[in-house]
Amino acid sequence: MKISRKVVIVGGGISGLAAVYRLKELGQKTGQPFEIVLAEATSRLGGVIESRAQDGFLLEGGPDSFISEKPAARELSDRLGIASEIIGTNNKFRRSFIYKKGKLIPIPEGYYLIAPSRISAFLMTPLLNWGTKFRVGCELFISKRKSAGDESVGGFVRRRFGETTLQEIAQPMIGGIYTADPEFLSLETTLPQFLDLERQYGSVIRGLITRKRLRLKPAAQTASGPRYSLFLSFREGMESLTRSISAQLPEVTFRMNAPVAEVWPHSGKWKIAFRHREVLEADVVCIALSAFQAAPLLSRAAPDLSRDLENVPYESVATINLAYKRSDIPHPLNGFGFVVPAITGRKIVACSFSSVKFAGRAPRDMALLRVFAGGALHREVYAMDDKALERTVLEELRHYLGIKAPPLFSSIKRYPNTMPQYRVGHLELMKTVQSKLAAFPGLYLVGNAYRGIGVPDCIKWSELTAESIAQFLEERERLPVLEVP
Ligand SMILES: Cc1cc2nc3c(=O)[nH]c(=O)nc-3n(C[C@H](O)[C@H](O)[C@H](O)COP(=O)(O)OP(=O)(O)OC[C@H]3O[C@@H](n4cnc5c(N)ncnc54)[C@H](O)[C@@H]3O)c2cc1C
Missing domain, CATH: 3.90.660.20 (Protoporphyrinogen oxidase, mitochondrial; domain 2)
Structure with missing residues (x-):
């Protein structure tokens, strides 16, 4: 008897595409391919990743780069055969500026989002006055937070480095990444490395300096392969990644201009209803959308879960x-x-x-x-x-x-x-989502609401999820089939 291994992925951004590609790899590895359908609401794949050439310029609409410290995007590019298209940032000008009082002032060398790791560069910067520099130095002597639990990025920076550092450095640097208000942003889900430094060394600055001395450098710099700059892209833009994935999936059925309206479990399978009323059946459905887009698809089948998804702003x-x-x-x-x-x-x-x-x-x-x-x-x-x-x-x-x-x-x-916006308590919310999801075997959620918003985070979460899907189907296939007399 042919065993059914049909998976429907909803959403053709990097999250959906990465999940599909990993499933393809896993199917090839075991010699048991999956039957995959990818449903995308619009006429193009890639989601917010879009690169466009115009008059000799290359315009990025969405992301313009990905960070090399998180290896998922580099590793995927390797497997896709496009690693040679990866480009690093221009060596000559590896610095950025912060605006202050009519001027663009260079961010001091070694300044790591919220804290300095090179004291001499920090002391020389005209970005902060001596009073503020003194306050930052006091961080070395401020005791760790006693209570466990999440804290806002704003609260953390204010507590350790003072108000001015928060408003003049941390807020704009973090704002450039998360476009969030630091007063609500969750520290444990967005900047857990600083929480670790506080816990391990009693001070962020001491931790950064110690780690630098011990040469605990980011993976991208210690790897035996090429040394990468922190930010990477592709010669022809970020869309090279999503184009390359979709070009290597001839066996996948792409349903374009096909918004999904609802999914629900039915006799051990999943029904997937398109807005144009057609209904598909699959063993697994993986929703690769923003949380608020996933919520209405589940509002009848899983109202509790749907409400939690609506709570991600x-x-x-x-x-x-x-x-x-x-x-x-x-x-x-x-x-x-x-x-x-x-x-x-x-x-x-x-x-x-x-x-x-x-x-x-x-x-x-x-x-x-x-x-x-x-x-x-x-x-x-x-x-x-x-x-x-x-x-x-x-x-x-x-x-x-x-x-x-x-x-x-x-x-x-x-x-x-x-x-x-990963608000304070985001990790708890995600744990709740995960536990509610467990009541729906064969239903999976990927996308930027769950385990990180950057392109490498989305890829990693999708790949891990694809591995869980493969395992789920494999275990189900091993269950004895009940013969109906
Ligand atoms: C302007 C901008 C700049 C960014 N810059 C960076 C950066 O420099 N570096 C970085 O690492 N990250 C960056 N990010 C974040 C990162 O790009 C995103 O988090 C990531 O690309 C999201 O991918 P996704 O597949 O989860 O979602 P999306 O890209 O949103 O894809 C979701 C897809 O689902 C489709 N869809 C929606 N509803 C339905 C439905 N009902 N049925 C079927 N399909 C549906 C949509 O049309 C879309 O194609 C940036 C994001 C933005 C918006």
């Missing part, structure tokens, strides 16, 4: 790519970009000097800038219409970089409700 962000003649930008662009503290009352979150950060993003004598706008602390900016948003961004760039000339062209991309 999301924020909206926009990216604005701007192409310039290099000579129209007075600033030397001697870095990868800058972040802007929300406390300054200015309008943008961050700006990348894309054509400096990565090669091949702009033709010779041209420059590409990419502004990040919106998020938890700038909702009113995201709410502007495109014209007002562009006008605001141009005014802002004039202020920071002295640019008076109009761009050659610009491109606004909006990502409504795409940035999950």
